[in-house]
Amino acid sequence: MSQEINAVMNEYLPLRDVVFQTLRQAILRGELEPGERLMEIHLANRLGVSRTPIREAIRKLELEGLVVMIPRRGAIVASITEKDLKDVLEVRRTLEIMAGEMACERITPELLKQLEEAGREFMKLKDTNDFTSLAEVDVKFHDTIYAATDNQRLITILNNLREQMYRYRLEYLKDTGSHERLNCEHHEIYEGIKRGDKAAVSAAIGVHIDNQRDAILAAIRENGKGQMKAE
């Protein structure tokens, strides 16, 4: 049993963690849709494990808010309302600015170089249609800023908040018209951090998130069928 899974387990990883990451990705990528039930036996058969690791993975997803438990009915994929998304973006805006300002003070030469590189890569990719790579580079750019804060708690929270929006990220990156603007914003942020100019960085990141917010909300309102549930 669990051949395909155990193959990945070169170094030690409990099945529950494999299942957790698998389900998590599936939810964030939209392969499991909001409202969909997570039935233990079904998932167990599908992943080739018993119910035990499935259940333990669901406990973690529950705490993370990615699934909602219904008493004696099990777990369903959590729906994100527009209000939820606004709330997340509001907090994220504040913390991204915080991270940027901290980076102004604490960034190391290596990380600054890495940041510049991520910015360059984004510029190279911005006119292609390779949205996946583009998203990756975008993540790398922001991750570098996070790393510069030297605050693990902040990094963890920011990563979580960002991932809450993964379902919508790709959608909004497909709006190629915004790439040039994103590129400019990245450059402005990079230059600000390089100069240690907190006010400039703060303003640039604020604009950056606001634009992202507007783009995502617009995208949702257009084709908000499966993605957004009423409740």
Add this chain to the structure above:
Amino acid sequence: MSQEINAVMNEYLPLRDVVFQTLRQAILRGELEPGERLMEIHLANRLGVSRTPIREAIRKLELEGLVVMIPRRGAIVASITEKDLKDVLEVRRTLEIMAGEMACERITPELLKQLEEAGREFMKLKDTNDFTSLAEVDVKFHDTIYAATDNQRLITILNNLREQMYRYRLEYLKDTGSHERLNCEHHEIYEGIKRGDKAAVSAAIGVHIDNQRDAILAAIRENGKGQMKAE
């Protein structure tokens, strides 16, 4: 089996959640010390349940960061280093200020009244030795501000960050010399929110958290024996 636990279950609560809350409280109150092992069979016997709910509760504690898993050895209560605590307080400072500023704009008359009342209760209690009630009122004061933000995500994160420091809260509230200052700070925050004066609120909350930070760090450095592990 599980007599004492089932007694509490008038309305439906899975055993795993009862166990989760029980263990969580025990860790936050310091009844389970950092580094202590959480052995499943032992806990199961102690709480009168089987290993299954214990394990599921541990999965949640793991994601919350209150326990750390050691491969094939199980869970131990997470140690908080001084760096961890500083990181938490740094993030918390930013978000508490954010909450205060949002409260300036969004607070309702009822919540404003509740805030005033919490402030008054704190004043009444500040010269007694009833530290538990004092802590409760302090929590209520801040909870009211959180509620005024109308941002559920922010509330969740702030509650979590605050709870991360529960182990140290009581310690620092026992420093009766600081009560008068805390009281003034509360009053200043309340007045600022009432006037909608964001700058004043921001400054007051900043000072409030900074003082708390210094007090906690000082308390830890004094008797940092059991509480702080090198890891």
Add this chain to the structure above:
DNA sequence: CCTGTGTTTTTTGTATACATATATAGTGAA
């Protein structure tokens, strides 16, 4: 044709069983 009730099925919640890895203790030899 609709409705209410009893039965069956499905699925969760909990307990237990089994395999394996790690720690521990004990024994023997250098």
Add this chain to the structure above:
DNA sequence: TTCACTATATATGTATACAAAAAACACAGG
């Protein structure tokens, strides 16, 4: 005495078994 090796005990990781609750279904009666 000390080191090494083996046997044993203990605890985790996973699978399975069992009970109970909820949903689905069928059937009888109006």
